[in-house]
Amino acid sequence: MSQRFRIDGTQLVPDERQGTQQPQPPALAGRTGSFVLQPTSPDLLVFSRTPAEGGSLPTPRVVLSGDASGFPLSDLIAFLSQARWSGIVRVQAPGGERSVILREGEVRGATSDVAADRLGEVLVRLGYLERTQLETVLREHPPSKIGRALVERGLLQAHDLFKCVTHQVSEIFHAIVLCREGSFFLVDQPVEDKLGHNIQLSTQSLLMDSIRKIDELAHFRKRIPHSRLYVLRKGMANARLEPDEDKVLALVDGRRTVLDLGQGARLSEFDVTKVVYGLLEGGFVQLSDKPLGGSMQSLSGIPAVRPKAFMGIPVVRPSSTGIPTVRHSQSGLRAITQPPQPAPVVDVREVVHVFNRIFREIAAEVSKQGLAREFIASANAALSGQALSSSPVLAGLAFAPDGSLPDAKLVSAYEQYRGSLGSEPLASFRQALSDVMFFLLFQAGELLESRADEDLARRVKDMLASLGGS
Structure with a gap:
């Protein structure tokens, strides 16, 4: 737990209202010396030792912090994506605190203390749940268990829950990118194998979606x-x-x-x-700028305040043709990082073999709970409704009772649609199977105990490693 301080007049003193009885070591132990208070925004204090002595701290630790109004977070996240960085991006703004979890540059989860970001609110906004239904479930279950409770009650299908959780993570991500006030922190810490809801989203695709919102927001800010x-x-x-x-x-x-x-x-x-x-x-x-009853001042004449321009890091989103779409900033600067290295070349049959091993492993773990039939039925419903992937290689397929997809049909579909899968067809094929895998992991996570879920995630990670990449 981070220790808190408050400024009492001109003094920086420990905040004794932390609400904890556990003794903690002094936060400033080992920090004796002379420090310079750097000029920052009102929400951020930055002290730097002079002269510097070097050294480091074990994780978790903040390795970068800054003012969200002075540096576009879209640029920072684009850089982290291309650098395949793992850790947490945390933003504290007037509206609340939000975080996005990255593993090797891809979004694996998000958290928020903003009421509008809660899963229940997302379900209501998207029309999957009535407000009265949400309130009824919340009276009997904590917010962290609401997804499983809704599926068990038959109020929500597993693939719809997956869709809503994905939307929730996306919305938190967009809110972070659009943030123009407050402070941001880059937290270096290990990202566990059990990554939130077993979500994986393309950071570059999310950034492209955010660009549209940034453009719209610039219009509203007029x-x-x-x-x-x-x-x-x-x-x-x-x-x-x-x-x-x-x-x-x-x-x-x-x-x-x-x-x-x-x-x-x-x-x-x-x-x-x-x-x-x-x-x-x-x-x-x-x-x-004043509440009703105060001295009111019209703001209609205030000029537009536009978001900061991108600073030259291109945002790439794979297209259906395989030709990347690149957006450069107004400054015209080129990329300052190298593009990620392509995955090792693997035969399509090996890809199918590894993913089917993973699918069977997930189904076997769920079967220990006596829920295999329901699990496979839900997965097939999602697959037939194209809720997992829009890739044509999955059209008309169904999971067998052991959780696998038909090897021969997958290979045949790949050969049939290879020409429409872009310049890297095997990568597109693998991505489609990855989307299926993350849905199955998500669905299993709603049914398994925490320890079993974490062990399953580690086994899947080991199997996936044989194909290279993450």
Whole structure:
């Protein structure tokens, strides 16, 4: 647990309100000497020893920190992706704290203490669950067990839960990339084999999606420079509004900021900014830097505040043709890192053999719980509905009772569709099977005890290592 300090007048003193009875070693032990307080944003204190003495600390440790308003987090994450870095990117902003977990440059999970980011809220927003159903389940189960509880009650299919968790991680990632206030920290620490919900998402693809939101946000910032502005009613809402607009407008009382409205309506900062922008354009609300009753100042004349430009690190997203799409920053700088090395060349039959070993291993572990039939049925439902992958090589296939896919049909499908799988067809084929693998691991994680789930993840990792890469 990190120790806390507070500034009492001009003194930096330990914060005794940490709520723990466990004695901890002094946080500043071994730090005697002269330090310089560096000029930083109000949310961040940085001391540097002078002269420097060197040395290091064991993990977990912060290896980089900074001001989110002064450095685009998209550039940082793009660099970490290309460098295949493993660890945690943590962002503390006025709206809350969010973290994204990276392993070898790819997103493996995310956490958030923001109410709108909770899985239950995501399920409601996406229409998979009614608010009353969510409240009923939460009265009987902790939030960390809500996914399994919903599947067990038949309120949610396993592949839909997987889809929603993936969406949840994506939304937290986007919120981090869009952050323009607060502090960020790069935490060097081992990433366990059991990685959150066994999710793996392409960091480059997520960055490409974030670029669209960055462009949209730049447009919204022309009228809403930041989310701490107060929103006041301007006229009666006689026009027909969208559900989110109705929800937000009902909360407008002149004493809530844009950020407050988002928390009250269970919307992300990006989504509530978009809604408020629409209400501004419709003439239903106005903005002020003072709450209702204070000295109000119109902000309509404030010029646009645009997000920082990308700093030259290209964001690459594989296309269906295999030709990468590259976005350069306005500065025109080229990449400052080398592209990742291609995976070792492996025969397609070996790829099929290894992944089927993994699939059978997962199914065998689940069968120990007496749930093999339900597990395979759910996996086949997801596969037939293309919920796992849109790759044509999986079309028409089904899992056997032992959890495997038909070897000959997979190899035949690969040969049939090879020409449409891009410039690296075997990599695309492997990615499709990886998507299936992570779904099965996710589904198994909802059924197994923690120890069994972690042991399974380690065995799968060892099997996958025979193909090279991660």
